[in-house]
Amino acid sequence: MSAPPKIAFKDVCLHYFGEHGETEALRDIGFSIAAGEFVAIVGQSGCGKSTLLSLLAGLMRPTSGAVLIDGREVIGPSPSVGFMLQQDTLFEWRTILENTLLGPEIRGDNRIEARRRAEGLLERYGLGEFKHHRPAQLSGGMRQRAALARTMCLEPDILLLDEPFSALDFQTRLALGDEISTIIRRSGKTAILVTHDIPEAISIADRVVVLSRRPGRVRAEHAIAFPSCGTERPGAIAAREAVEFPGLFDIVWQELDVHVD
């Protein structure tokens, strides 16, 4: 028997219950992700793509079906899963270093070791000299890198990225997408990026999963490869220049079935 995939969604359905009725958010979601893979999930707003991440993070349970990590069902938040949100949610009353140490603090890690780890990460992400600054003193891109350091400080196997670049201005967004995807790729961690930005998904991920409108279903999956760039996968900015890029964009764009109404 082969090892189970890193992540597996098995016939996942999710219904939201509210005062004014029941909403079907996800229907029969089934796909799996291999260890070390970088997958992007694209879909229009309200299609349930962020909900997929919340299920993986153990913040909610599916109405039916199961979410598995390493073959085990997810029943609550786990330290092996790191989450990056659209807002950097750095705590303004903590310094950058103290923010980075939030995860280890909650988990009750050895303080000295955690601090060494945090300082190493901040150094590597170019924030070494800003570790005693407050978040308000940093630019949007630097804040999001600090948020990445905070996530990485718990040494998760799996990274969940919920539109982490969408609050940034265009240039920062490109540069940071390139930078962060390179960092994650080098670390060999499994990552899932949720976005509505098709070029971002194609330029960063190994595979793009397209979700339909609500209720979200898997509409298509595409392996992303850039043979023209050689055997090594190009960085996010170089990928946008590749000859394969426009073709991939067209395919995903058609599948998204965007209506402006």
Added chain:
Amino acid sequence: MSTEAAVLAQPVSLAKAIASPRYLAWRRGQRREGFTIRAIQVLLVVVLLAAWELGARMHWMNPMLTSYPSAIWFGLRAMVLEGTLGSHLSVTLVEVSISFILAMALGTTLAVLLWLSPRAERVMDPFLVVANALPKVALVPIFYIWLGPELSIYGIAVAIAVFIVALMIFTGFRQTDPNKIKLVRTLGASRAQMLSKVVLPGSVPTLIAAMKANAALSLVGVIVGEFQSGKAGLGYLITYDSQIFQMDRVMVSVVLLGVISLAMYVAIQGLEALLMGRRK
């Protein structure tokens, strides 16, 4: 990125290094405006005091009823020389301080308990609304019978302040950024950790606002309590002096109460500057 970082690393006092004449003129204008406002404020106080003094002395109004600034000043001197004012003042100060601390501690505890248990919050909601809306002054005679002359002063002061404090703080807790809560949940935080890592430190501005409300209300409670049952304190002095129609002395106590409330406000303001300054 690196150039952006370098720019950000610089202090923001760029304007100081290359202060243009226009900027200097703008700064002068700002300073002048600040000075003008202070001057008008001082003038307002002087005019008011002068009108009061003049009005009473010229008998445009009855000085027996209104007193007047110089009479209040002499009243203060007389009361200080009698040697009892200090002890009355300190009685009130101690009562206010203890009531303030009790109301703050109880109110915060109540808010924390409500936050920790959403069900308790939903159960308690109508009771808290009634408790908050009830005019607590109506409880003064009841507290007097239940708690006796001394403890009833604390009872009424805490009763007046505690519900507002609890509701203000709880509302502040509820306004915590939901994304920050989501973040610590993904990090595996327990509800107690959410409280200590996010909700409480994120509610410092609310806590300060609650302190300001509490300071004013505790003072009201203590004075009302002293009206009913005090054997000492400024509230007692006000009742006593008004019954023997010594308006100068009543006014002295009122002025001192104004000074106390100002001092409490300034102290809380200082605490706020200290706490918020650490965040910059």
